[in-house]
Amino acid sequence: MARPVWAGNLSFGLVSLPVGLYTATDSHTIHFHQLQRGTSDRIRNRRVNERTGEEVQLDEIVKGYDTGDEYVLVEPSELDDIAPGRSQSLEIAGFVDLAEVDPIFFDKTYYLGPSGKEYGKVYSLLEQALAKAGKAGIATFVMRQHEYLVALKAEKGLLTLHTLHWADEIRDPKKEIDALPGKAKASEQELTMAEQLIGAMSMDWDPEQFHDTFQEKVAALIEAKRAGESVEKAEPAAEPTGAVDLMEALRASLERAGSPRATRGKASTSRRATASSQAAPKKQPAKKRIRSAPKEDLTGLTKADLYKKAAAAHVPGRSHMSRDDLVKALISTRV
Incomplete structure (x- = not known):
């Protein structure tokens, strides 16, 4: 505990x-040690007296507040x-x-x-x-x-x-951001299309649907470098949408996401198809037997390999698991 x-x-x-x-x-961030380039020598941070260059032990350090012409020393016990x-x-x-x-x-x-x-x-x-x-x-x-x-x-x-x-x-955004739009106003058509796009992309909140893909790619990068392999680079970021292209970008986004009208049409078609199938039930074909593939031995894999398999299997909580926990979780997904 x-x-x-x-x-x-x-x-x-x-x-x-x-x-x-x-x-x-x-945090499931992968932590790196600092090394001197071209060597495997670790770089360590030390508490050093800037006047003498000598290292200072932690119990010899006190807090000092700079008033401009002198330091006011404060002991930790005085703060308590x-x-x-x-x-x-x-x-x-x-x-x-x-x-x-x-x-x-x-x-x-x-x-x-x-x-x-x-x-x-x-x-x-x-x-x-x-x-x-x-x-x-x-x-x-x-x-x-x-x-x-x-x-x-x-x-x-x-x-x-x-x-x-x-x-x-809490900082005042008006003082922090120079480029706030101020009185810039969208047209009624642009606003309507933006609202339709939000409606088409609406979903239920389920945090398990999301995971740290960058952390997974870092783990894959480390494993690839160990094996002497190359890793595919990420696609470049999308170009900013200008005011002239805004309507076209909204229209294309709606087509990709599926507008509410199209969604309703699909739902109606689905309901009609369901009703038809209920009215005239068809004989279901017998289920085919699936031959299972030989089970892979996970015990010989590295933790990075196990993590990649856990990510592909969408194992929840994998970022906090030890190597043995990853093996058990992957085995349980086969049951």
Whole structure:
């Protein structure tokens, strides 16, 4: 089991609940070591005194704030001394409707768990009450010498904590982007076609349909270089659509995606065909026996090879699996 990255008391009103904070997400980025070109020599980062050039141990380093003419030194223990609630308190200031929190404020997600089974009732009570009310608890707390603004939510039977950006951390887009269109206005026909395209491309949200294809290509690149093979390069990015070509681009996009009218026509045809088949059922041909191919021995494959096969089989969660887990998952897909 994972260890909590923070532990303390969650309180709302006079109710207090000891909790642990657990990282909810992970990254499946392939990590590279830094090497000197032409060698296999590792490059390491060191903490070096810029005056003497000598390496400095971590316990000899203190924080210094540059005031311009001098440094003000601050010890880590001094930061802990001034932390609100001694870094152990997560007190809810109030509850807000989830729809009121703009998505731009959300940063990172954590799971919250009770610190013991004896606190399960209080934990479950808060989770159920939040879920029924459709609200999020807003609080602040200190972790690793940083204060965070957070939103506490109920999600699928557990409590989640989402760190939020402070209001003064949100940049004004009008100050950041020079090329905003301002009063540029699309024609009614362009707007109608754009709406039709959105309708034709609408779908249900299913995150399992998407996976990190670049990470898979990096793994394939590494394996190809090991084997002395070449890898096909990606296609160049599409050219920007100019205002003159906008209508033609919209029209071609609708044809490719299938306009709502065409979709409805196909659905009507399908329904008529279904009704016809129900009216005059046909005798179904006997199913042909399929001879299975010999099962491949996976135990001798590298992890990169196993990962490519897992990607082709759309094995969920493959990016977090060990080599043995990949073998088991691929075997289970054959059953």
